[in-house]
Amino acid sequence: MPTASLAPEATAAPHAGAVARVFAFIAAAIVLLVGTVFSVGAAVAAPVAMAVAAWLWRRRGKRLPAIGHWAAAMCGVVVAVVIYAGLVSALVPSATWKQIQHAADSAQTASSRTPPPAWLDRIAPGMAQQQAASRADQSDRAKSMLMAFGLGMMAIMFGLFFGTIGWVAGMLFGLSVNGRWPGAVG
Secondary structure, eight states: OOOOOOSSSOOOOOOOOOOHHHHHHHHHHHHHHHHHHHHHTTHHHHHHHHHHHHHHHHHHTTTOHHHHHHHHHHHHHHHHHHHHHHHHHHHHOOHHHHHHHHHHHHHHHHHHHHHOOHHHHHHTTTTHHHHHHHHHHOHHHHHHHHHHHHHHHHHHHHHHHHOOOOOOHHHHHHHHSSOTTSSSSS
């Protein structure tokens, strides 16, 4: 008497035909081209990171699921943005950074001389003086930390948006090359 297996067998994903593969390649090229233009080249890092991640997983004898491809695409774009920002900041002359700092200090000084609005005292008496005192107490270290946090959040958002665009292109490229979606059981 045959015994039934409790675990369902994974069925292989069907391969796409030649026409579907050609259209997938054309669509991938268009999506990547548009994403590259709007992301100043960072979207190209997504399919590259997807290929590297899939290769690493194949070396371990596993397959990278579609969500893993998406995470790799986002991380690839974030890494590309961080490298690009680091190169730009390293190549900018120090005199330019000093001018930027001077302009920021001048703007802060001008805003600290501006009195708080009158409605603030009507709503919360004494808050105007407290706000003026807190502006004077802001340290350079706190400003640097907030700026780093803001830049980090910007890089993550950039990675989410353009990583997803690059992921779509990478998935379409994978379909055009392999005849099935990356991460599908084959």
